[in-house]
Amino acid sequence: MKNTTNALKREFKRLFRSMDFVSRHPALNRRGKEGERLAEVYQQFGQLGEFLALQCPHRSGWRRAREGKLACKVCGLLRGVHEQWLLLPRQGRKVIGWKAVPNSKETFANKKATTVVHDTIQFHGATVTADVHNSYRSKLFRRSKLDIAVAAERIVRVERTGSNAPSAGAKCGCG
Numbered sequence: 001m002k003n004t005t006n007a008l009k010r011e012f013k014r015l016f017r018s019m020d021f022v023s024r025h026p027a028l029n030r031r032g033k034e035g036e037r038l039a040e041v042y043q044q045f046g047q048l049g050e051f052l053a054l055q056c057p058h059r060s061g062w063r064r065a066r067e068g069k070l071a072c073k074v075c076g077l078l079r080g081v082h083e084q085w086l087l088l089p090r091q092g093r094k095v096i097g098w099k100a101v102p103n104s105k106e107t108f109a110n111k112k113a114t115t116v117v118h119d120t121i122q123f124h125g126a127t128v129t130a131d132v133h134n135s136y137r138s139k140l141f142r143r144s145k146l147d148i149a150v151a152a153e154r155i156v157r158v159e160r161t162g163s164n165a166p167s168a169g170a171k172c173g174c175g
Helices: 002-023 033-055
Strands: 062-064 070-072 115-123 126-133 136-138 148-150 153-160
Touching: 002 033
Parallel strands: none
Antiparallel strands: 062 070, 115 126, 126 153, 136 148
């Protein structure tokens, strides 16, 4: 229990340090892709903070906050307050991202230009990889001068990780 609390404290410190760095970056004040990426990273840091707060058992005690309310010493959650502002709900289904699908009828010159989403998330011992592309031309056979049109695709892979993951081809029984 003590190690878990110390690990959470360490993770919160790292998270807040990273959020401070991103929030003060000069690219956020300018228009452009870099500013948009940093704003998205900041949002993801916020979701990570909420996820860490959901993991906190609040056993380290409470400190006095503003207006006499009590806040957890580790995560800062106010005691006795049901917070509705969470990006991830406490109970029920949690949704991260959106269902990305190919979004163009055009056939592009290469695979890199067609990427809609290529993202990975690790969550509770599983790795989820989403890969979405529009159609593109490929030289599948390098010696041939023919271009092959590869159809638009949406691939989502889920893999179990950890020491108790079944070997390749084995059934995990997790439905």
